[in-house]
Amino acid sequence: MDLRFLQSLIAPAATKIAMVIMDGLGGLPLEPGGKTELETARTPHLDALAAQSALGLTVPVGPGITPGSGPGHLGIFGYDPVQYEIGRGALEALGIGFELGPSDVAARGNFCSVDAAGLLVDRRGGRIPTDVNQELAKLLRTVRIDGAEFFVETVKEHRFAFVMRGSGLGDALTDTDPHKTDAPPLPVRALKPDSEKAARLVNQFIEQACHLLADKHPANMILLRGFARFPRVPTYQELFGLRAAAVAVNGMYRGVARLVGMTVLNVDGATLADQFTTLEKNWNDFDFFYLHVKQTDTAGEDGDFARKVRVIEEVDALMPRLMALQPDVVIVSGDHSSPALLKSHSWHPVPTLLYSRHVRADGIAEFGERACARGSLGVLPAKDVMPIALANAQRVAKFGA
Amino acid sequence: MDLRFLQSLIAPAATKIAMVIMDGLGGLPLEPGGKTELETARTPHLDALAAQSALGLTVPVGPGITPGSGPGHLGIFGYDPVQYEIGRGALEALGIGFELGPSDVAARGNFCSVDAAGLLVDRRGGRIPTDVNQELAKLLRTVRIDGAEFFVETVKEHRFAFVMRGSGLGDALTDTDPHKTDAPPLPVRALKPDSEKAARLVNQFIEQACHLLADKHPANMILLRGFARFPRVPTYQELFGLRAAAVAVNGMYRGVARLVGMTVLNVDGATLADQFTTLEKNWNDFDFFYLHVKQTDTAGEDGDFARKVRVIEEVDALMPRLMALQPDVVIVSGDHSSPALLKSHSWHPVPTLLYSRHVRADGIAEFGERACARGSLGVLPAKDVMPIALANAQRVAKFGA
Numbered sequence: 001m002d003l004r005f006l007q008s009l010i011a012p013a014a015t016k017i018a019m020v021i022m023d024g025l026g027g028l029p030l031e032p033g034g035k036t037e038l039e040t041a042r043t044p045h046l047d048a049l050a051a052q053s054a055l056g057l058t059v060p061v062g063p064g065i066t067p068g069s070g071p072g073h074l075g076i077f078g079y080d081p082v083q084y085e086i087g088r089g090a091l092e093a094l095g096i097g098f099e100l101g102p103s104d105v106a107a108r109g110n111f112c113s114v115d116a117a118g119l120l121v122d123r124r125g126g127r128i129p130t131d132v133n134q135e136l137a138k139l140l141r142t143v144r145i146d147g148a149e150f151f152v153e154t155v156k157e158h159r160f161a162f163v164m165r166g167s168g169l170g171d172a173l174t175d176t177d178p179h180k181t182d183a184p185p186l187p188v189r190a191l192k193p194d195s196e197k198a199a200r201l202v203n204q205f206i207e208q209a210c211h212l213l214a215d216k217h218p219a220n221m222i223l224l225r226g227f228a229r230f231p232r233v234p235t236y237q238e239l240f241g242l243r244a245a246a247v248a249v250n251g252m253y254r255g256v257a258r259l260v261g262m263t264v265l266n267v268d269g270a271t272l273a274d275q276f277t278t279l280e281k282n283w284n285d286f287d288f289f290y291l292h293v294k295q296t297d298t299a300g301e302d303g304d305f306a307r308k309v310r311v312i313e314e315v316d317a318l319m320p321r322l323m324a325l326q327p328d329v330v331i332v333s334g335d336h337s338s339p340a341l342l343k344s345h346s347w348h349p350v351p352t353l354l355y356s357r358h359v360r361a362d363g364i365a366e367f368g369e370r371a372c373a374r375g376s377l378g379v380l381p382a383k384d385v386m387p388i389a390l391a392n393a394q395r396v397a398k399f400g401a
Numbered sequence: 402m403d404l405r406f407l408q409s410l411i412a413p414a415a416t417k418i419a420m421v422i423m424d425g426l427g428g429l430p431l432e433p434g435g436k437t438e439l440e441t442a443r444t445p446h447l448d449a450l451a452a453q454s455a456l457g458l459t460v461p462v463g464p465g466i467t468p469g470s471g472p473g474h475l476g477i478f479g480y481d482p483v484q485y486e487i488g489r490g491a492l493e494a495l496g497i498g499f500e501l502g503p504s505d506v507a508a509r510g511n512f513c514s515v516d517a518a519g520l521l522v523d524r525r526g527g528r529i530p531t532d533v534n535q536e537l538a539k540l541l542r543t544v545r546i547d548g549a550e551f552f553v554e555t556v557k558e559h560r561f562a563f564v565m566r567g568s569g570l571g572d573a574l575t576d577t578d579p580h581k582t583d584a585p586p587l588p589v590r591a592l593k594p595d596s597e598k599a600a601r602l603v604n605q606f607i608e609q610a611c612h613l614l615a616d617k618h619p620a621n622m623i624l625l626r627g628f629a630r631f632p633r634v635p636t637y638q639e640l641f642g643l644r645a646a647a648v649a650v651n652g653m654y655r656g657v658a659r660l661v662g663m664t665v666l667n668v669d670g671a672t673l674a675d676q677f678t679t680l681e682k683n684w685n686d687f688d689f690f691y692l693h694v695k696q697t698d699t700a701g702e703d704g705d706f707a708r709k710v711r712v713i714e715e716v717d718a719l720m721p722r723l724m725a726l727q728p729d730v731v732i733v734s735g736d737h738s739s740p741a742l743l744k745s746h747s748w749h750p751v752p753t754l755l756y757s758r759h760v761r762a763d764g765i766a767e768f769g770e771r772a773c774a775r776g777s778l779g780v781l782p783a784k785d786v787m788p789i790a791l792a793n794a795q796r797v798a799k800f801g802a
Contacts (some may be wrong), residue, residue, distance in 0.1 A: 001463035005483055048796055113438050318414070358742075360429055360437070360770060376458060376750070376771070376782035387465030391748040398746055399462055400469030400482070401492040 003078070004394070007239045015328035015393040017242075018279075018289045021076060022315060023069070023253075024297030024338025026350040026369060030305055037296075037305055037340060038351055039368035041312035046332065051365035051390050052331075056377025057349035058385060060336050066347045069297075070226055071095070072335030073256045077290075078386030079233060085230020086259070087171065093161045096153050097251025098228050099258075100163065105171045105198055108150070108226045109160040111136060111219035112185070118221075120181045123285070125158040126218030127186040133160060136219055143208045148201045162224055164202065170195030175225035176206065185223055188276060198227075233336075235261025236288060240390060243285070247278045248292035257290055272314055275320045283325050291322075300338030300343075308340055327392045330355040349379055356392035402480065407788050407797070408640045410476025416729035416794040418643075419680070419690045422477060423716060424470070424654075425698030425739025427751040427770060431706055438501070438697075438706055438741060439752055440769035442713040444719040447733065452754050452766035454731075457778020458750035459786060461737050467748045469493070470698075473736030474614045476658045477751075479787030480634060488572065489631020494562045497554055498652025500659070501564065501631050506599055508628045510553070510561040510618035512537060513586070519622075521582045526559040527619030534561060536621055542610045549570075549602045563625055565603065571596030576626035577607065582601055586624055599628075637689060641791060646686070648679045649693035658691055673715055677722045684726050692723075701739030702746075709741055730793045731756040732786060733768070757793035 010038050027037035060067040060075035061082065070079030086094070089106035100106055111125035111133065128136075133154045140152040148166035155161055172191035178184070185206070190199040206222060213220045236244040238261065246257030246264045254264045263286070267278045272293060279289055293315055299308035321332065330353070337348040351372040362375045371380075377388070390396050428438035461468040461476035462483065471492050472482030487495075490507035501507060512526035512534065529537075534555045541553040549567030556562055573592035579585070586607070591600040607623060614621045637645040639662065647658030647665045655665045664687070668679045673694060680690055694716055697720075700709035723731065735754040737746050752773040763776045774780075791797050 001466070002483075005463070006465070016548065192695060357433075358429065358747075360427075361433065362771065362774065363434065374775065376774035376780065378458075378774075380464070380780065384464035387463065389465070390750070391465035391467065396465055396748065398467045398469055400472040400487060401496070 001384070001387065003234065003239055006068070006148065009397045009399055010239070010241050010390070011395055011397040012241055013394045015395065016283075016287055016289070017329040017331070017389050017393050018291070018327040019076070019331040020293070020315070020322070020334070022292045022293045022296040022312065022332070022334050024291065024300040024336060024345060025334025026346070026348045027300065028339035028341045028348065030341055031241065036369050037300070037308040038312055039370065041309045041316065042318065043312060043316040043367055045316050045379045046353070046367040047365050049319065049323070049332070049355050050331065050367040050371065051363060052361050053353045053355040054359045055362050055364055055372040055375025056352050056383040057369070057372050057379045058333055058352045059349050059379060060313070060382045061233065062097025064347050066345050067336045068345065070256055070334060073253065075382035076333055076335055076385060077260050077261070078383050084231050084233050086231055086256070088226030089162070089228040089383040090230050091165055091252070092155065092226070093153070094255030095252045096161055098151065098153055098161060098163060100255065101164070102230055102232070103169060105164045105169045105173070105227055105229055107162040107228070109162040110177070110223040111160070112221050112223050113218040114185070114221040118184050120178065120183055120185065122173050122218060123181065123367050128155045128219050130154060130156045132219065133157065136213065136216060139208055139212050143205055143211070145177060145201055145204050145208070147197065150205055151381055158219065164198065164205070166201070169198040169201070170226045171198065171229040173199055173227035174249065177223040177225045185221060188224070226275055227283070230259060233259050237261050242288040242373055244288040244290065245282055245286040246290045246292070247275045247399065248290070249275070250292070250294050253294070262290060271320060276318045280321065280325065286304045296334070297338045301343055302339050303340050303343040305340035312313055329389045331389055333385065350382070352377065352385060354385065354388060354392070357391050402786070402788060404635065407791075410798045410800055411640070411642050411791070412798040413642055414785070414795045416796065417474050417684075417688055417690070418732070418794050419723055419728040419729040420477070420732040420734070420790075421692050421694070421723070422474070423694045423697040423713065424700040424733050425737060425746060426735025427738025427740070427747070427749045428701065429740035429742045429749065431742055437770050438701070439713055440771065441583040442693050442710045442717065444717040444768055446717050447754070447768040448766050450720065450724070450731065450733070451754050451768040451772065452764060453762050454754045454756040455760045455778050455791055456765055456768070456773040456776025457753050457772070458773050458780045459734060459753045459783040460750050460780060461783045464749050467746050468734060468737045469746065470653050471657055472570040474654065475784055477734055477736055477759050477781035478657075478661050479784050479785060480661070481784055485632050487632055487657070489627030490563070490629040490748055491631050492653070493556065493627070494554070494564055495656030496653045497556055497562055498655060499552065499554055499562055499564060501656065502566060503631055503633070504566070504568065504570060506570045506574070506628055506630055508563040508625040510563040510623040511578070512561070513558045513622050513624050514619040515586070515622040519585050521579065521584055521586065523619060524578065524582065524624065525715055527622050528558045531555060531557045531723060533620065534558065537592055537614065538615060540613050541610055543613070545604055546605050546609070547590045548598070551606055556655065559620065565599065566605070567602070570602070572599065572628045572630040574603065574628035578624040578626045586622060589625070619673035621652040622646060629661060630739050634660050638662050641796065643689040644687045645689035645691065646683055647691045647693070648676045649691065650676070651693070651695050653800070654693045654695070663691060677719045681722065681726065697735070697756050698739045699742065704741050729757055730790050732790055734786065751783070753778065753786060754790060755786065755793070
């Protein structure tokens with residue numbers, strides 16, 4: 001369903017929607033026939049909520065597609081992640097918490113090694129330690145070129161985020177990485193006329209970087225790839241008339257929330273309980289809340305089944321604080337699956353619970369993958385969850401008479 | 402799936418399909434954990450049929466979208482209701498049973514009050530009684546303008562349906578309602594060149610109406626809005642090769658059935674049993690039958706849970722008369738949900754049963770929302786039901802070799 005069609009039916013209401021996203025929530029049993037992380041976790045509050053909810057399994061991007069965090073979030077936020085693709089450069093900048101502006105052009109950067117003839121010897125610059133990267137990034141920040149401001153932010157080892165800020169900068173730019181050694185780094189080329197200024201400026205930056213790094217072997221040159229601006233995404237305010245707030249700690253999630261027009265709240269403290277406190281303090285000021293739990297994904301990616309179970313139990317224990325605020329609609333889901341068994345993101349559909357007074361409850365008193373597979377939401381695209389949540393929040397008018 | 406693709410595979414057969422639509426069939430429990438209207442109803446015949454059927458939940462328009470009767474019906478009839486949108490003026494005319502022609506332009510009309518300077522005082526003309534409306538409608542029918550024929554049909558209170566019949570009349574016309582008082586009604590403007598003739602004729606009509614109503618305060622002027630022709634919809638005959646008949650009593654449903662090319666049968670009598678009698682009498686003459694039950698929706702909109710239950714039980718008791726005709730395929734569904742709890746149409750998916758000799762039966766001997774949530778049709782767009790019904794009726798050839 002087209003978002004503009006939904007937008008045409010949006011009606012104002014005084015209701016509140018809360019979306020709790022446990023990152024990488026979906027899992028797998030360690031042994032065939034066993035239980036997943038979510039099925040193993042003792043979750044009395046989520047189970048009780050499930051009994052009053054409609055359950056389903058969400059597909060973040062498409063069948064068989066393993067989403068990154070950016071597309072996974074765009075999906076559950078209600079957008080088609082393929083239509084609104086966030087380029088790699090923009091994701092890299094978001095990932096380290098860089099506040100990417102709407103006309104900034106970002107890229108993924110590598111320090112690399114070149115020989116005396118300027119030919120690539122090591123595309124990863126000897127995987128220098130992160131602290132060396134930080135020193136080199138400081139050096140590159142001294143570059144000054146008329147027409148744009150440049151940002152160089154360490155990611156880790158040889159990787160950094162590159163951002164160029166200025167006016168009239170297009171992002172239709174080719175990579176400088178030739179993807180082989182014994183070849184020189186390529187100059188950036190503009191693929192469209194609107195990106196010619198940007199190409200010229202980036203090439204000037206690279207030239208200066210080359211001089212500054214000349215004696216810094218093995219990190220004596222840079223490669224840039226995945227040039228991208230933030231995609232223009234219609235915001236929650238614009239599409240749904242929602243004043244939306246994000247309670248997320250990590251850069252990537254704060255960035256994607258900002259992309260869709262959410263106000264990103266500052267969390268005082270580092271625990272999940274602190275995030276719920278932030279939710280409580282701001283409850284009166286917004287219509288929609290996105291609360292992001294990172295630790296489930298980290299445990300999944302670490303292959304730590306037991307830790308992922310514990311994080312889910314910790315979230316469960318905090319759910320009464322959310323329910324005490326009497327939200328009209330509650331969504332509990334994930335942006336993708338991250339089974340500890342696979343130690344990575346995966347393509348598996350994500351257990352999803354939708355609670356409201358007006359939901360047709362399935363009466364299944366369990367929140368887990370197989371429970372959700374029996375739910376009346378069925379297996380649905382993640383982007384279909386928001387329209388149903390909005391309907392339950394009485395925010396969608398009737399179509400036709 | 403595209404209807405034209407399906408059309409390319411349609412093959413003739415001597416089979417018969419019956420579609421029983423209980424309007425607003427889907428419901429909600431009155432209390433959390435309780436039963437819906439359909440789950441409460443004692444429906445031994447539908448339950449027995451369910452056991453031999455595939456069950457599912459249909460989504461009429463899209464996730465979270467509450468359909469009006471027009472879009473809800475187009476969905477279960479097999480069309481995308483967003484693609485084939487029926488304009489508000491056309492719906493108003495259909496709603497009172499006006500036989501809208503393919504080139505007629507319809508609008509919603511209001512009698513309204515204007516002051517001596519022609520400024521709006523009351524957009525609803527003091528909500529005059531319906532019998533006064535009928536007198537004024539008679540008066541407006543005396544308007545004669547070269548180039549078109551005009552119809553004015555009372556809806557109720559201050560509302561009427563306006564229809565203009567002629568050749569070369571476009572419907573890209575602006576509303577005359579300024580949506581505020583102390584402003585004059587607006588002239589109609591053409592938004593496309595093909596609608597200029599229509600705009601001129603409507604403005605002439607309004608001018609004459611203004612003179613005729615001058616001394617009829619508080620209904621001394623008219624407002625027209627939502628100008629629309631019938632959308633051009635490929636018919637059942639054209640798409641599916643079906644001779645289709647509608648057994649529906651109310652104007653709206655007869656109109657939508659006519660829109661898709663069904664022959665609208667006259668029902669002798671006013672009871673549900675009379676509708677089944679009409680079905681029996683015409684059984685030999687058509688391949689497809691749509692039987693519409695209005696009373697479920699009316700009860701739902703009235704918030705009368707018990708009456709909705711009784712209507713469903715009445716339909717159940719009549720089902721043996723349909724089954725005695727030995728239809729090859731039977732669909733029992735609704736055009737949308739109308740839970741008594743909400744006293745209105747709603748976005749909830751609709752319980753749907755598809756019976757045939759060749760269906761893969763789920764073996765679930767119950768027709769209800771939660772039973773259908775477990776069915777093998779899953780949660781599916783309503784428009785996908787007709788292709789499956791046609792396949793079960795042996796009317797769709799193999800695609801590819």
